[in-house]
Amino acid sequence: MTKYFCICLIFLSSCSLVEFKDVPAVARSLIYGPPEIEVTMSSYEKAPYSFAKINIGRSGSGLMILLSINNNVYEWVGSNGEVIFTNNGKIIRTIGLEYDINILNPKINFLNCGECSSQYFIELSNPKALINQNSFFKNSHKEKIELIKKIDATVMIENFSTSKFKWTGKNIYWFDDSGQVIKSNQQIHPRLGEIEITFYYK
Numbered sequence: 001m002t003k004y005f006c007i008c009l010i011f012l013s014s015c016s017l018v019e020f021k022d023v024p025a026v027a028r029s030l031i032y033g034p035p036e037i038e039v040t041m042s043s044y045e046k047a048p049y050s051f052a053k054i055n056i057g058r059s060g061s062g063l064m065i066l067l068s069i070n071n072n073v074y075e076w077v078g079s080n081g082e083v084i085f086t087n088n089g090k091i092i093r094t095i096g097l098e099y100d101i102n103i104l105n106p107k108i109n110f111l112n113c114g115e116c117s118s119q120y121f122i123e124l125s126n127p128k129a130l131i132n133q134n135s136f137f138k139n140s141h142k143e144k145i146e147l148i149k150k151i152d153a154t155v156m157i158e159n160f161s162t163s164k165f166k167w168t169g170k171n172i173y174w175f176d177d178s179g180q181v182i183k184s185n186q187q188i189h190p191r192l193g194e195i196e197i198t199f200y201y202k
Helices: 025-031 041-046
Strands: 010-012 015-017 051-056 061-070 073-077 083-087 090-095 101-103 115-124 129-146 150-162 168-175 181-186 195-200
Touching (some): 090 181, 150 181
Antiparallel strands (some): 010 015, 051 061, 061 073, 073 083, 090 101, 101 115, 115 129, 129 150, 168 181, 181 195
């Protein structure tokens, strides 16, 4: 069973914000780390909650803990209040990044489709814009990847394009035999570097 961390939410206006000071010290210790973090079997076993290792562009790595799960939307929180929401491993919303995004119709079930296409609208910040993105998903191949142990993974490729900004790119998802995404490389904003996420579920 996936373990996640629950705290009370503080409501301001119409938005719900997570105050990081409310996260107990045991969870906070998961988030701070050196610029490059190595997750070992020992550190994984000691972690009380599910967490994700995040790299954005050429920046160092950081850890985010799994705060909640709601209708298959996973909410991950970072040390400075950054929040990333994922659905089937795909980033659908961010809060607190330099360039935030929000997919308006985020129910994207691509893991079992083999080949399928999807179209959705994305709200961008910095600059503020609404774009229409077309994506084509395809199961590419199987490969072994090594996280804290070697895992047989299926690789899903998402090729996307938008008319605005003439922005095209490719996202990659690795998922295990249970259908859970364990790693991904994603481009979510035309001005933001690629985000690499490795998920460690408890």
